[in-house]
Amino acid sequence: MAEPKIEKWEPKIVAFLCNWCSYAGADLAGISRIQYPNNVRIIRVACSGQVNPWFILANIQQGIDGVLISGCHPGECHYLTGNYRARRKFALLKNFLQFVGLEEGRVHFTWVSASEGVRFAKVIEKVTDIVRSLGPAKKLVKRI
Amino acid sequence: MDALINRIRGIARDLLREGKVDVVIGFEEGTIPFHSRPCFVRSPDEADRLIWNSFCENNLATYVVKRNERMGIVAKGCDTRALLELIKERQVIRDQIYIIGVPCEGMIDRVRVEAELRNRSIQTVEVREGTFLIMGKDFEKELEIKEFLYPSCQVCTRKNPVIYDELAGEEVEESVGETYPDIESFEGFSDEKRWQYFSEEMSRCIRCYACRNACPLCYCTECFVDASNPQWIGKSIDESDTALFHIMRAFHLAGRCVDCGACERACPLGIDIRKLNRKLSKDVLALFNYKAGISLDEVAPLATYRPDDSEAFILEP
Numbered sequence: 001m002a003e004p005k006i007e008k009w010e011p012k013i014v015a016f017l018c019n020w021c022s023y024a025g026a027d028l029a030g031i032s033r034i035q036y037p038n039n040v041r042i043i044r045v046a047c048s049g050q051v052n053p054w055f056i057l058a059n060i061q062q063g064i065d066g067v068l069i070s071g072c073h074p075g076e077c078h079y080l081t082g083n084y085r086a087r088r089k090f091a092l093l094k095n096f097l098q099f100v101g102l103e104e105g106r107v108h109f110t111w112v113s114a115s116e117g118v119r120f121a122k123v124i125e126k127v128t129d130i131v132r133s134l135g136p137a138k139k140l141v142k143r144i
Numbered sequence: 145m146d147a148l149i150n151r152i153r154g155i156a157r158d159l160l161r162e163g164k165v166d167v168v169i170g171f172e173e174g175t176i177p178f179h180s181r182p183c184f185v186r187s188p189d190e191a192d193r194l195i196w197n198s199f200c201e202n203n204l205a206t207y208v209v210k211r212n213e214r215m216g217i218v219a220k221g222c223d224t225r226a227l228l229e230l231i232k233e234r235q236v237i238r239d240q241i242y243i244i245g246v247p248c249e250g251m252i253d254r255v256r257v258e259a260e261l262r263n264r265s266i267q268t269v270e271v272r273e274g275t276f277l278i279m280g281k282d283f284e285k286e287l288e289i290k291e292f293l294y295p296s297c298q299v300c301t302r303k304n305p306v307i308y309d310e311l312a313g314e315e316v317e318e319s320v321g322e323t324y325p326d327i328e329s330f331e332g333f334s335d336e337k338r339w340q341y342f343s344e345e346m347s348r349c350i351r352c353y354a355c356r357n358a359c360p361l362c363y364c365t366e367c368f369v370d371a372s373n374p375q376w377i378g379k380s381i382d383e384s385d386t387a388l389f390h391i392m393r394a395f396h397l398a399g400r401c402v403d404c405g406a407c408e409r410a411c412p413l414g415i416d417i418r419k420l421n422r423k424l425s426k427d428v429l430a431l432f433n434y435k436a437g438i439s440l441d442e443v444a445p446l447a448t449y450r451p452d453d454s455e456a457f458i459l460e461p
Contacts (some may be wrong), residue, residue, distance in 0.1 A: 053395055054368075054376060061384050068459075074451065082284045084449035087458075092398050092427050097310075098333065099423045100391065101339025110459040122461035139339060142384040 001140045011065040011131040013040045015124070016055065018048045018083075021072035028117030037128040040068070047071065049082030053093050056107055061142045064107055065072040066131035070123070073111040083111070099113035102139050145272070148246070149196050151312045152218055156190040159216045160212050165242055169204050170218035173337050177269040177278075178254035182207065194218065196312075198271050198289060201251040203406040205360035208209040208236045215241050218312075222296070222404030224305040225437025226360035229400055231242035231307075232440055235363055245308030247316040250274065250289070250297030255291055255414060261285065296405025296418060299326075306438060324426040330419065346387045348413045356393060358410035361400050368392065394420035399428045399445040402437035 016024040023044045029036060045051055048071025056067045069090065071083040090109045098104050108127050116139045156168040172183035173219045180199040184207075185191055196218070204217055205226035219227060224245060230236045258266070261278065270277045277286045304315045330338065353369060356362045369375040369389055377392070378385040392418075394401075401421040408418045428434050431454055432445040 054392060057388050057391060058376075061378075061388060074455075081449060084451065085446070085451070087453055087455070088432065088446055088449055091431055091454060091457050092424060093395065095427050096391070096395065096398075096424060098335070098421075099338065100342045100387070100420070101335050101337075103335060108459045109457060110461075119461060123459065124461045126459065140384050140387055142378065142380075142382050144380055144382045 005094050009136060011039050011128060011136075012063070013066040013068060013124075013127060013131055014059045014064050015040050015042050015068040015070065016048070016051045017042055017112075018050075018071040018078075019044055019046050020078035020110070021042075021076065022048075022070035022120070024114035025070075025112040025116045025120040027115065029120045030117075032117045034117055034121040036124040039128050039131075040124050047075075047077065047079050047082035048086040049079065049089075051086065053089065056093070057140070058104075060106065060137060060140050063137060063141050065134070065137045066108070066127055068108045068110065068123070068127050070110050070112045073113055076113065078102065101133050105134050152196055152244060153191045153194050155310055155312060156185055156194055156216060156218075157188045159226060159242060160185065160191065161188040164214065165216040166213040168194070168216035168218070168244075170244075171196065171200040171202075171204075174199070174354055177266045178252070178257065195269065196246060198250070198252045198276065199254070201294065201406075203358065203360045203404045205230060206210045206358065206406070209360075209363045210235075213226070213240075216244060217241055218244045218246060219305060219308070220246050220359050221300065221303045221305055222248075222402060222406075222437075223360075224307050225302060225402035226404055228260045228307050228437050229361055229402060230363075232407065232444065233361075233400075242310075243305065243308040244270060245305030247304045247311070247313050248297075248300075249303065249316055250293040250300065252289060252292050253294045257287065260287065260292070294405055294408065294409060296403055299403075302437070307440070314378070324422060327419070327423050327426050330423075333425070342387070345415050346383055346390060348415055349386045350413065351386060351389065352412065354410040354412060355407035355415075358406040359397070360404070360406065361397060361402070362393075368396075390417070393438050394424055397421055398424040399432070399434060400436050401425055 017026055048069055059067050065119050071086055077083040097107055110123050159165045168185040171180040173195055174181045178199050180197055182202050182204060183193055203223050203226055205223045208215055231238050240275040264280050266278050266280050268279045275286050275288055301319055303318055377389055405418060428445050
């Protein structure tokens with residue numbers, strides 16, 4: 001008798017990339033034909049400072065296994081200070097989500113510039129590995 | 145205590161008589177023991193309604209927002225901290241309020257007292273020097289005030305008003321230190337244990353939003369939980385909706401919460417709400433060296449930045 005086919009679980013990751021650096025970095029990774037895991041769904045935002053903590057929580061609630069936020073390197077923000085402000089906000093958020101018991105590797109923050117296609121691919125690889133090792137999201141996921 | 149009450153009444157009477165304020169917000173005797181209730185005094189003759197005792201637990205700073213009149217406000221330490229943040233956030237103009245500062249020795253936690261008495265009905269309560277005497281139908285019990293203070297009062301390090309126009313009583317001795325032993329020990333638990341505790345607390349929540357309403361710094365015209373377009377938060381009874389409400393509520397208060405404990409006291413189910421706020425206060429202090437409700441000049445931590453802020457949490461591939 002044939003074994004029933006079990007679909008292999010693949011993590012779903014949402015990445016909020018800023019328009020000016022990280023999105024261009026992802027684009028560069030693409031046009032340079034650099035391979036990276038296809039688990040990531042990219043959402044382009046104007047600035048990492050635009051990312052409301054709620055966006056992250058809403059994604060987790062909808063069953064997304066990992067969230068990545070990436071902006072310009074400090075000092076290189078298109079809006080001058082957006083990523084500095086994001087950095088303060090997300091330093092608190094990351095600690096806080098861990099404090100209530102969410103696994104540490106669900107939410108990630110990084111900087112990728114427009115010229116760092118290779119770095120972007122490496123970031124996605126690393127995030128995908130971490131999230132895969134955590135397994136499917138269960139905490140804070142809406143059941144009904 | 146009587147001298148203090150007379151002083152409060154005197155100040156309120158003078159303010160109203162001289163027309164310096166339109167209303168004095170303070171406390172009056174409640175109808176049942178352990179409850180002093182907020183009151184609004186509008187004429188000098190009414191000033192005798194004002195009282196002060198160990199049951200003035202509400203944070204009166206909640207009432208000064210969006211009010212187009214001149215107000216006198218009877219404010220203990222935590223009320224003045226909240227007022228200071230409200231002034232800083234331009235929700236009330238400094239000249240619009242006349243702060244009658246009251247040094248505070250802490251408020252008595254009626255829930256714990258009721259538990260101690262195993263819910264026998266209390267008829268009267270009398271506060272003495274360091275103790276309070278409870279009388280019921282067929283019992284009498286004297287308890288130490290110090291042992292029955294609210295959790296927020298036990299760790300309070302700003303008992304004296306931080307900002308005031310007139311002080312109604314003698315300043316009390318402050319306890320020193322700005323530590324978070326409760327948060328530190330909680331952080332030491334495993335992810336699973338913390339999650340379990342958090343889930344259990346959240347599962348009790350009935351989403352009455354009393355914590356939000358009691359909070360002096362939750363003053364948004366339209367709160368994110370009430371908005372329907374966009375609907376930020378689900379209205380279902382699913383635990384994730386409740387959990388997200390509490391996470392976001394606490395996060396909105398990051399770097400603003402003055403730890404008055406009004407949220408926890410308002411909670412009808414005794415949920416450990418302050419733990420979330422205190423974690424954020426602890427991190428704000430550790431990362432940005434900022435404490436809410438202390439200084440009018442310091443910029444709110446999330447409204448500013450330093451180029452050399454900590455990068456420890458940034459993922460490096």
